[in-house]
Amino acid sequence: MLKLESLKKSYEQGSQKVDIFENLNFHVEVGQRVAIMGKSGSGKSTLLSLISGIIKPDSGDIILNSTSYKNLKESELNDFRATNIGFVFQNFHLVSYLNALENVMLPAKVCGISNPKEKAIELLKSVGLSHRLDHLPSQLSGGEKQRVAIARALIHNPKIILADEPSGNLDEETGIAVMDKLFELIEQNNTTLILVTHSKDVANRCEKTYELIHGNLALC
Ligand SMILES: Nc1ncnc2c1ncn2[C@@H]1O[C@H](COP(=O)(O)OP(=O)(O)O)[C@@H](O)[C@H]1O
Numbered sequence: 001m002l003k004l005e006s007l008k009k010s011y012e013q014g015s016q017k018v019d020i021f022e023n024l025n026f027h028v029e030v031g032q033r034v035a036i037m038g039k040s041g042s043g044k045s046t047l048l049s050l051i052s053g054i055i056k057p058d059s060g061d062i063i064l065n066s067t068s069y070k071n072l073k074e075s076e077l078n079d080f081r082a083t084n085i086g087f088v089f090q091n092f093h094l095v096s097y098l099n100a101l102e103n104v105m106l107p108a109k110v111c112g113i114s115n116p117k118e119k120a121i122e123l124l125k126s127v128g129l130s131h132r133l134d135h136l137p138s139q140l141s142g143g144e145k146q147r148v149a150i151a152r153a154l155i156h157n158p159k160i161i162l163a164d165e166p167s168g169n170l171d172e173e174t175g176i177a178v179m180d181k182l183f184e185l186i187e188q189n190n191t192t193l194i195l196v197t198h199s200k201d202v203a204n205r206c207e208k209t210y211e212l213i214h215g216n217l218a219l220c
Pocket residue numbers: 011012013020038039040041042043044045046047
């Protein structure tokens with residue numbers, strides 16, 4: 001379902017070239033939940049950015065649902081991402097001037113999904129936020145913001161969810177509640193999950209855990 005083939009990615013840092021991936025190969029099946037662990041700076045966020053197509057590899061290819069990124073134009077890749085991928089970030093990344101309902105509806109509008117409002121209300125209800133529809137992000141707690149972000153990531157029924165330390169900024173109890181919700185919803189939809197986390201407990205909820213080390217993914 002997701003294949004990374006001979007990925008190479010380096011960054012320019014001043015006059016230096018820093019290699020993040022030299023020859024990364026990886027494979028995730030449909031509906032699989034995969035945790036990625038690894039030290040800060042090991043390239044976890046870079047990996048998710050490559051999978052999402054937000055950044056391009058220096059060479060190699062990413063294939064999601066038989067679509068090779070190499071063959072897509074920029075605009076096609078943007079459309080492909082909007083339709084197929086959902087994101088949950090550590091810092092929520094909600095739009096500050098949109099209320100909870102509008103934030104959740106945003107990806108649905110980009111994809112042209114019909115009745116986005118109904119679906120958004122349903123999702124916000126399922127994450128326990130039906131009483132917070134018209135609250136702005138600044139009027140929500142951290143856990144509530146992350147639950148809005150989860151609803152937003154799922155509104156367009158993406159094939160895959162990329163989550164970058166989604167409970168990293170939450171206290172333990174809130175983090176567990178948020179992860180419970182995320183796992184419940186992706187199981188209902190058989191959504192594939194790639195989850196970056198520093199927590200062994202969170203990783204244990206996934207079928208496979210890999211450690212990103214020296215640019216390779218080692219099965220734990
Ligand atoms: N846009 C960039 N330009 C230059 N270096 C970068 C850029 N993004 C990330 N890096 C570097 O790449 C390495 C991996 O970063 P990142 O993928 O964010 O790691 P992680 O998410 O595992 O902490 C780090 O050393 C970081 O400083």
